Amino acid sequence: MGNKFLILLFLFIFPFCFSQEKKDNELNLKTSFSIGFIYPIEFGSTALAKGHSSNLGVTSSLGILKYSNFSGGIGLDYIFYSVEDKQLIGNYGSSKHNSYFFYFNYDYPISKKISLTPSIGYGYSELVIKKSGKRRGAQDGKEFRLGTSINYNFDKHNALCFSILYVNNKYDVKTEETLEDFFGKSNSIQIGIIYITK
Template sequence: MPSTLTTKIFFVFVALCFSLVVSSQDEEQEDDIDIEINEQDFTRQRFASFNLGYNAPITTGENFMGDGLKGRGGMNFRFHLYPYKQFFVGVGLGQNYFKVKNKALVGNYQKTTLTEQYLYVGYEFLPAEKMRLGVSASLIGDAQFKNKYNLQSDNVSQTDHGRLASYGLYFNYEIGGNFMVFIDYSYKTSKTKINVPTELQSTFNRGTYHNIGFGLVFVMGTNDFLSRFLD
């Protein structure tokens, strides 16, 4: 099963972020009532953002994913919280779908669904007006492979687990004050716990793939966490 510690940390982080967002919204409403904001006061600083996107996974490497699976698409959700300036911490959820291209290597199943959850940190650059460039790396993450043998029945399946690592790069373009579009790239590895004969361990102990995505970003707040709560 996925790491109990990772799952607990994940849900604690989500709960904390939700409470901070609610608090942020309350403070913003109070500010709108009490303070007349001059147009020059608006900055490109953000408090938090939500990303919703589509994935195009591309398997790679001499391992069970690169040699045995082919990407078919997927989806992801990410939440950024900015503690200070453009530094951010976040939580990511995703699902990617693969079809089997080499049953002799991976086994006699039809397709697999890879479910991911991870915590990450990163930094965002502002190279030009309306443009944002971000880099990120995971701190901790879980991967779950659900391998389906019978396409007509969800009960005919087998599940493998692994430890996920993700390294990403993205580009955002600001459409409005609270709305952006993005394209991103990430390289992901899953160190698995699949039991195989010794001669196959080098093939199955790690899976790797590239991920290209695009989607929408919804942003809130114009102050980072420290500026909002500690000033």
């Protein structure tokens, strides 16, 4: 339900953003778009860290609001995890993590070409069971993300960004008490390389 709402929000806001007049010193609608690859390094005693191996994922975001050096928007991540320990996780091939989130950035210029951008975000997530390519069920969750990126600005409109984020998820789960955190949480350091156009 949450992901459909965010996709609709994307479709509604995207064309609207381009039509707005851009002024840096007041709150305005100013668009940017990013797309890139991410790789999560899972840690802790969790199902994703102990029973899966991470694969490359994709991320995308749409900047919507801007005030001075602050900006905000919405984004999504898709990451596949291969099931490695079937005795611990179950007899299926992979888990897919989807997240749909709101975020806020602060853009701190270091030089003419390079800027540092701390970021914080929160949103809906789900961990999907995939078997033989088919969706078999999903755990709903909530995601918190905090991190920073270094942007290399090729020109006024294009940048390449290297990001590092701490990402925490809390999933709904019903299981034996000692396994609640194992299947109900995940922690990762997510590194990424992302192209931004604005």
